[in-house]
Structure formats: structure tokens, C-alpha cells
Amino acid sequence: MQQPFETTGIPAGCPAHANFPLHGPEFGSDPEHAYDQLRALGPTAPVDIAPGVEVELVTSYDASLYILQNPTLFVRDSRRWNALNEGRVPEDSPALPMMGYRPNALFSDGAAHARLRQAVTDSLATIDQGRLVRLTQQSADYLISQFSSDAIGQAELMAAYAQPLPLLVFSDLFGCPPELGDRVIAGISGIFQGTPGADEVLGGALAELIALKRQQPGEDLTTRLMVHSARLTDEEVLHQLVTLLSGGTAPLSGAIGTSSALYLSEDWPTGLPVEDAVVKTLWNYAPIANYAGHYPTQDVEVGNRTLRAGDPVLISFAAANTDPKLTKHREQLSSKAHLAFGAGPHACPAKDPAFMIAATAVEALLNRLPDIEMRVPFKDLAWVPTPWSRSLVTVPVRYTPRAVPKAVTTRPAGPSSAQPVATHAVPPLTSAVRHTSSAPRPKGGMFSRFRAWMNGE
Template identity: 85%
Template sequence: MQQHPDTTGIPAGCPAHSNTPLYGPEFGSDPERHYAHLRSLGHSTPVDIAPGVEVELVTSYDASLYILQNPALFVRDSRRWNALNEGRVPADSPALPMMGYRPNALFSDGAAHARLRQAVTDSLATVDQVRLVRLTQQSADYLISRFSSEPLGQAELMAAYAQPLPLLVFGDLFGCPPEIGDRVIVGISGIFEGTAGADEILGGALAELIALKRRQPGEDLTTRLMVHSARLSDEEVLHQLVTLLSGGTAPLTAAIGTSSALYLSDDWPAGLPVEDAVVQTLWNYAPIANYAAHYPTQDVELGGRTLRANDPVLISFAAANTDPKLTEHREQLSSKAHLAFGAGPHACPAKDPAFLIAATAVESLLNRLPDIEMRVPFKELAWAPTPWSRSLITVPVRFTPRAVPSATASAPTASRTAQTVQPSGVPSPGPSAPRPAQDASQYKGGLFSRFRAWMRGE
């Protein structure tokens, strides 16, 4: 009688000798179980990041840190990708927008990376912390004012709060006039929703913004990138903006949504500050779950496996942060030791502002709606079925309906100690049916325009 192997505990769809699919409803429903299975196979193992797209996924904290901090042996330029160059990656693969080469700091190495990275970090360093707190509070007040007076006293925080808040903050920081800001929001939102033509909308809006700043420089991040001593071309400025905007908004959305839900959960210990909820989110629910493709410059032996030159090696920030070998002594580590913001030369350059925005957003929500509570237990919330990000689909809440103060009432509160979060990227929320792009006339009076009008008291 033939003996069948014991596959207890192995995720369905992962029979022996086939890769674990890191996408779809089954993965999204219980990613921790998938990561536990993958860890049982070693420091790294091949997975399918999308249909027909195999990558080596690193789940060990120590191995992840070794790769992230070894840029001579593991580079980021995806033009090396063997399978892509050999025509083995489907042309319509959802992995291509995430892993395909772009002329930005994220996909550059050596001197090219240092030049672009310096322009980004120097520009971000000019952001005033007090102004950032105030802008986040104003954005929070505006969004809360849109749903807090609902007669039923109910809202869905991801769509009503966590998703639009980073877009409002970034639109202002990058100096977008209202009409351009509306189109930037439509473009970025469309990219994550699978809207046809969203890339063109975002690219066109940013090209117009750059042209405007050439004529009328301002005290904003776009202008600072353009006048930096690295002398970026307009094309290079555009690609850095795409990375900062799209790569910053999605992780912040996930961090704000998860941190809010975690803080409001029945299991959250009373008395702990909001910052602790953000830190725990970064450790246990890394907003960028699996990303940062590296390409070995030669065959490398790692944990008993051979990583072939120019085959993609992805870091599972989610699995590395929850590596049992790490969690045994995690209390002795710094709260910043997580890999949610990456590590090494490609670590997120905006980790401190990102942490500040997330913590201020959660605190503002609690201050404006002090009796807010979850309508569903945290453990029953659903996660987006995508390999790239760890983001809640919905965060349903209830509260006592109330009026919200105008924007002029906003002011900075307590200062914070800046901390750390994620690698850059453009996480995709998963497959959805493409929707037609809007024409330009439909952007007028969009979210950013209404926010700016609200700030003016109109």
C-alpha cells in the first residue's frame, strides 16, 4: 500500500515539490501560518510571488539583515533579473509594477544610488517636525469632520481616514496646487485600486507640478529636490516623486489603520501610549510584508541553499520580524530593531517622519472621538490578500456623533521622539477589475481641493 507524506500544517495549495503561493485569499486569511511553514524549510525558500513568478523569499531575521547590509554582493538593479530577461515573466504580471526597474534610488546601486539618495534625504531633512504634526492634525480634523457627524455614529476607518490622510499630508508637503493635488490623489489611489490609466494620470500631474516649480519655486519638497546640488533631471525628479508618494502613502495607510485597530482592541493594555501601538504594528504587522528584491552578483550559499546570480531574492519583513529565534529575546532589543523600514543603504529615508505621521494620526483620532471603539474584534478583521503589504481591508468603528472644530483650532501637541519604519515600494492591494480613468474635468473639487478650501474656512 502506497504511503502518502504527512502534510499536516502545510498550507493548502502547497504540495511537496511545488512553491508556496504568496498571494490570494488563502494566504491573506492566515499569512502567519504560511510564514511558519516557510521558516520550517530554512532561512529562505522559493515561493511564487505572483502566478508564474518565482522568487527566493528570506524569512530569517539574521539572513535578512545580512542581505540588506551587504550591497556589494546583493544589488537592487532589477535589469539583472534572469527570468524577466529570458521572457519567463508574464507580460501582464502584477509583479512587474512592483519589481520592474525604475530610474530611482530604490532600484539603483553604487554611485548612482548615493547621488539620488542624498537628494532625497537632504530634502526630507528640511521638513519641520512642528509643521508636520500640525499638518497631520489638520488633515485628521478635516477627515474626521466628514464622518463624525453621521447620525448612526459609525465609520470605516481605512477608507474614511487611513487611506486619504497620507495623501493630504503629502500633497501639501510637495507643494501641490489644489487641482494638481486632486489629480495626484486620483492617480495614486487608482494605482492601488487597479484603475486603468492611473499611472498616466499620476505621471501627467507630477510632470505638470515639476514644470510649475521650474517657473515658481516654493518652500516644498518638490522644489528642494529640483534645486539640490545633485542636479537631478526633470525625469529623475519625477521618478523620485513617484517613489516617495506611492511608496510612502500605502505603508502609512497600513500603519495608521493597524495601529488604530490595535489600540482600540479589547486586548490592548490600558495606559500604554499610542507610540507603543505603532511600534507593535511595525514589529508584528510590517506594512510592507515582502519586498526589496535583491540580485546576487554571483552564486551565494546562504543557510544551506544556493542563491543563483541574478535571480531575485525578496526579504520577508513580516516573517523576519516575527522570527521565533528573534522573539525569544526581543524585549532586550531596541524598539527600532525591527526591519519594517528596512536596513542598510536602502533603508527608508523617511522613517522618522513616517512614524510621526502615523502616531499623530492615531492620537488625533482618539482626541477628537474619545469614545470611539471597534465594532469587530481585532482578531476577526480581514487582511488584504496581497504578498506586498500587510494592510487591513476594513476597520469598522462606532462613536458618539459630534461636531468637529474647524481647521484653525488645530495646533501641535506634545513633541515626540522620532523612531523607525519601512522600505520604499509601491504595494499593490491585490487583484481587482480595472476601471476607466476619469477625464480632467472630474478632478475639479476633488479631495485635496476641498481640504485646502476647508483650511481657508470656506
């Protein structure tokens, strides 16, 4: 078997060394220090990804590639997880929503994975790049218009810009009517925030969206998934949409926020393009930091460790990208050689659109607010204390207040702008709420307000 790794550091199983906790404020404040300590144990090391949840974390770039590119030896189906099957994972563990099995391409292997992934990649391939750039710019303009005219001339970009922008883009790409888009955004945002019942809100909204597209197909991702030759069931379509939302919006928010802060930082060289800030973010601050659970199909020797069959192995994309053995000659590598989008058969199928959205979002911010600057040095910004992602807590900025004009949409009316669907959890489309002229129309949620702004209302 291929063994491209060197064995260094403390012997495996040394009783004087407990697992490193990869969670909590200490880790969140300085993850690179944690990765340095773990690298001393070899290419992989045991960590607690959450209280009472042990996984093997891969910190080596070469070892990460070895695992990511060996789908026969390392599979993704977490129903193999020994500790979970044996009742050794706390039922309320924050690791379960991230690592628990779901019937989507991310957790599938072999023919099942190939079928689901093909449907996703083919559907994504139908997105027109020019339209995606325009949609991102329009979303950016709308969000900037909401805070840029404030007389104070200050804003916090994560909450006001980086977090909502991908949600607006994805809701539009999915072909959501305004009120249904509001519920999709509320559901996925609630899941990220740990809001009780958010799963049901998102599931109900997407089920209604799929039912709507059965009646009124459109030029959107939802319809493309539904009519694909893979013949996905409605439940499969729903789970692929959830994967696109969860795997696309939060990492994009992190990339937009970090790239903006980097570009505006005191140390950023003048004259470098925005794309360089996005590339540096993907290398040094991988938005998905530690994830991609793999399960060996048999015991595997990696370095000085034995990875047991059925025990979870997580890839530290953040540690692999900053592996000292790699950084010595990183300038000789392609700018796309980072692992922020993964590698192998499970690599992110939307890496090019994701890069485009992030770069366009930062560019739009600089164009609309040309004198924008940071209020806090980059080195003093706080990071979210989670093992899964690398995202700034806040990006405080200042600028000269100015108004951004309302957009005039060029999007033709069609199936994706169908009448609003009922806002109850029940899916029947026949019970859609209709507002009479005598009843005031509610303001609606973020997507409704965005679409109204797009239409010049």
C-alpha cells in the same frame, strides 16, 4: 564568506514540495502560517510571489540583515532579473509593477544610488517637524469632520481616514496647488486600485507640478529636489516623487489603520501610549510585508540554498520581524530594531517622519472622538490578500456623533498655493483653466476640498 545561518528543514530541491504560493486569499488570511511552513525550509525558501513568478523569500531576521547590509553582493537593479530577461515572466503579471526597474533610488546601486538618495534624504531633512505634526493634525481633523457628525455614529476607518490621510499630507508637502493635488491623489490611488490609465494621470500631474515649480519655486519637497546640488533632471525628480508617494502613502495607511485597531482592541492594555501601538504594528504587522528585491552578483550559499546570480531574492520583513529565534529575546532589543523600514543603504529615508505621522494620526483620532470603539474584535478583522503589504481591509468603529470645527490655516500664501493648473493631461501651464464669476466653480477633488476647509470656506 560569512555564514551566520543554521541549516534546518527539508532538503533544497525536494521534488515532493512545490513552491508555496505567496498570493491569494489563503495566504492573505493567515500569512503567519505560511511563514512558519517556509521557516522549516531554512532561512530562505522558493515561493511564487505571483502566478508563474518564482522568487527566493528570506524569512530569517539574521539572513535579512546579512542581505540588506551587503550591497556589493546583493544589488537592487532588477534589470539583472534572469526570468524577466529570458521572457519567463507573464507580461500581465502583477509582480512587474512592483519589481520592474524604475530610474529611482530604490532600484539603483553604487554611485547612482548614492546621488539620488542624497537628494531625497537632504530634501526630507528640510521638513519642519512641528509643521508636519500640525499638517497631520489638520488632515486628521478634516477627515474626521467628514464622518463624525453622521447621526449613525459609525464609520469605516480605512476608507474614511487611514487611506486618505497620507495622501493629503504628501500632496501638501509636495507643494501641490489644489486641483493639481486632486490629480496626484487620483493617479496614485488609481495605481493602487489597478485603474487603467492611472500611471498616465499621475505622471502628467507630477510633470505639471515640476514645470510649475520651475516657474514658481516654493518651500516644498518638489522644489528642494529640483534645486539640490545633485542636479536631478526633471525626469529624475518625477521618479523620486513617485517613489515617495508609493513607498510612503500605502504603508502609512496600513500602519495608521492597524495601529488604530490595535489601540482600540479589547486586549490592548489600558494606559499604554499610542506610540506603543505603532511600534507593535511595525514589529508584528509590517506594512510592507514582502518586498525589497535583491539580485546576487554571483552564486551565494545561504543556509542550505544556493541563491543564483540574477535570480530575485525578496525580503520578508513580516517574517523576519516575527522570527522565533528573534522573539525569544525581542524585549532586550531596541524598539527600533524591527525591519519594517528596512536596513542598510536602502533603508527608508523617511522612517522618523513616517512614525510621527502614524502616531499623530492615531492620537488625533482618539482626541477628537474620545469614546470611539471597535465594532468587530481585532482577531476577526480581515487582511488584504496581497503578498506585498499587510493592511486591514476594514476597521469598523462606533462613536458619539460630534462636529469638528473648521480649521483656520496658519500657512502663509506663497508659491505652493499658486493658482490651479490645467486639469488636462497636457503640461502647458499657459492653458490653466480660469473660472469666471458667472460660471459655477466645481467642487473639486479631495485635496481641493481639504484646502478649502483649511481656509474656512
